[in-house]
Amino acid sequence: MTRPLTSKQLEIVVVDRTYRVNCEEEQRPLLQEAALELDRRMREVRAHSDGVGPERAAVMVALNALYEALEQKAASSWDVGEVKRRVKAVEDHLDRCFFEQDSLF
Numbered sequence: 635m636t637r638p639l640t641s642k643q644l645e646i647v648v649v650d651r652t653y654r655v656n657c658e659e660e661q662r663p664l665l666q667e668a669a670l671e672l673d674r675r676m677r678e679v680r681a682h683s684d685g686v687g688p689e690r691a692a693v694m695v696a697l698n699a700l701y702e703a704l705e706q707k708a709a710s711s712w713d714v715g716e717v718k719r720r721v722k723a724v725e726d727h728l729d730r731c732f733f734e735q736d737s738l739f
Contacts, residue, residue: 642656642657642658643655643656643657644656644657644662644665644666646665646666646669647669647673648672648673648676649673649677649680649688649691651688672695675695676691676695679691679694679695
């Protein structure tokens, strides 16, 4: 659960604990979504692990979330050098094709 407090604060609840966080108005929707996801993940970790306290659950959730973010970043990142090499190879190939076409006539 989340609720606005002031124009710069938001109250979020994660595993039955209330936190007040500072945020800009435009950040609220995403922060609220993040709080709900954090709560869901922490409850999931605690439900599947006997005796895991909130601190350990938070570390496990944070580690998994960062791993997912880094994995996604690695999967979506481009090797600019490789792209440039491929574009240059295509340009060279096209130049050869056009040169061969010109020499036919």
